[in-house]
Amino acid sequence: MSKISRLGILLLAGLLLLGIVVPTVSHAANPAVDPATVVQNLAGSAIRIARDQTLNQAQQHTAFYQLFVEHFDMSTVGRFVLAQDWNRTSAAQKRQFEDVFPKFMIANYASRFQYFGADTLTIQGVNIFKTGQAAVASTIQRAGAPGINVSWRLHQVDGHWRVVDVVVEGFSMVITHRREFSFVIEQSGVRGLLRALAKKTEGFSGCPATQSC
Numbered sequence: 001m002s003k004i005s006r007l008g009i010l011l012l013a014g015l016l017l018l019g020i021v022v023p024t025v026s027h028a029a030n031p032a033v034d035p036a037t038v039v040q041n042l043a044g045s046a047i048r049i050a051r052d053q054t055l056n057q058a059q060q061h062t063a064f065y066q067l068f069v070e071h072f073d074m075s076t077v078g079r080f081v082l083a084q085d086w087n088r089t090s091a092a093q094k095r096q097f098e099d100v101f102p103k104f105m106i107a108n109y110a111s112r113f114q115y116f117g118a119d120t121l122t123i124q125g126v127n128i129f130k131t132g133q134a135a136v137a138s139t140i141q142r143a144g145a146p147g148i149n150v151s152w153r154l155h156q157v158d159g160h161w162r163v164v165d166v167v168v169e170g171f172s173m174v175i176t177h178r179r180e181f182s183f184v185i186e187q188s189g190v191r192g193l194l195r196a197l198a199k200k201t202e203g204f205s206g207c208p209a210t211q212s213c
Helices: 003-019 035-051 057-071 074-086 091-115 173-200
Strands: 021-024 119-128 133-142 145-157 160-168
Touching: 035 057, 035 119, 035 133, 035 145, 035 160, 057 091, 074 091, 074 160, 074 173, 091 173, 160 173
Parallel strands: 021 119
Antiparallel strands: 119 133, 133 145, 145 160
16 A cells, blocks of 8 residues: 555545534634634534535536635645645646646545545634634544543635634644655655555546636
8 A cells, every 4th residue: 555545544534534524613703704614614514515416416516626725725735745845846747636636536535425424523712813823722522532632733825814824733734744655765755655646536526617727
């Protein structure tokens, strides 16, 4: 099993928590400004997509792709993941990476949303920093099992809150990807990483027919 494949275990525990939650409100929130509302809307939308039996796989992938694009700052996540390798990457390679990275996440994990039950997410607290960043602390409540602590990291883009990291019980999505991709780059360069991601997204059907992605 490849290093990228093994990454699925942690990423599934992180990003795909979106697919197992039905959000509950633990405090008053202004949907126009509160990052907690972004997390709640994201989770609620994800579970509705996962439960919609009228959608075929291609339509579901498209819906998840649009949801990620809307709520995640994928460009920033990609730069964080590549870290120092971002500055060593050509403009053409950056464009290719920004194109394939969100497809990689959806192509690998969107089909697995349907296997999760209806647990609940409770917002425990929100910290908004002067830097324009925010941290939303939450707990995934599971029937008959201990809760899971999940921290959502967001920042503002053109006045809108966008998710840039998900930390599950101390494990960061960004740091995990960074280590994984760094290993691949050390072994086969940026071109090797792009080839691996492209292979993972062969036949990806998540791009809306009305746009190029």
